[in-house]
Amino acid sequence: MQYSGSGRPDLDWSQVRETIKLLAVSVAQVEGGMRIGDESVNVLAGSFANMVEDMDVIRDELMKLAPSAERDNALSRCMATQERIYSSIVAFQFYDRLQQCLSHVSTGLKGLSAIIDDPQRLYNPQEWYKFQNEIRSHYTMESEKAMFDAILHGKSIEEALALVDFNKSNDGNEIELF
8 A cells, every 4th residue: 555655756756745744644643642532531520520519518518417426427538538539630630731742742743844844944044943942932841841952952862851850840739620
């Protein structure tokens, strides 16, 4: 099966066009995966939010009861369950960071395709500099910026990854629902 002109190159064949096609495949894979993940994550996020609301109602109803060992035990379990839900929400935020990272990858690959496809930009160092600054400006986490800077300063992928801690995106105390 012939996927591109690379199997039978003719005078119109170009490694640049072949590169752009492969970049487009990568973008499509990243964006397709993000769409699939979004559906599941949206259901889970909604479920977490509903559980928090339900636990608030249960706690309020328990507080209306006369003090007793049973009520106190139920309140204690209610509060412990709420804490587990909050911990789950915080832990589950990895997906939000992953989604953001994949979005940056997709945007970068699209921009790279555009710059490679345009000979005026491809051979212009200022265009590459502008493109690199544009990519970096979209990063919101310091870990992403540090990794980007390390690679542009000649570090290997492994060295750049060793320099950053992707788990420190915020102070760890914030709960964000996607």
